[in-house]
Amino acid sequence: MSLSRIVMRLGRNPGTEFSGGDDHRGYTLVAPLTADGLIDEAAYAKHRAACTVRRFAPDEDAVEGRLNRRGQRWFFDYDDEDASDDEPLHRLGEHRFSLGEYVTVTDEDGRPLTYKVMEVVEV
Template identity: 80%
Template sequence: MSLSRIVMRLARNPGTEFSGGDDHRGYALTAPLTADGHLDEAEYAKAKKDCAVRRFAPDEDPADGRLARRGERWFFDYDEDDQIDDEPVHRLGQHRFAIGEYVTVTDEDGRPLTYKVMEVTPI
């Protein structure tokens, strides 16, 4: 089983304060990927404890959490005992993690923001 480090940075989000994007805001994710760049569900089941996420932004401390799944719903979880902090990721299981692809994450304020995959590196 191999894990990959995936870095996503805030893309242009018209109609928000991030209309031009922000390379200093984003997520670094550790997850298993299939050969075509999708989340590998079978490997995730074996490596849940190693699947991590770090949210970063220049105006806040980094938030460390984990990649989690309930049923078909994937999300970023920063506190196992508190579901309020969960950040849903729109159709994460269907996304292809390849440089240049886009992923939508619902932030802590409930806003869907688009991020661009900037790095995918096997660990």
């Protein structure tokens, strides 16, 4: 199994304070991908402890967590005992992680925000 490091930066989100995007806000995700850039669900099931996320922004300390899944629902989980900090990912199982693709993450305030995939490298 090989893992990939995926860097996503905040894209343009009209109607929010991030209407122009923000390259200084985003996520670094480590997860297994298939050859066509989708999350490799079988590899994830076997190696979920290695699937991490790091949220970064200039006005807050970086937060470390895990990629998690319940049923078909994928989310970033920062505290195993507190579901209120979970950040759901819209249709993650269908997203292709390749340069220029977009992923929607619901932030801690319940807002769906769009992030652009800026880097994908095997680790």
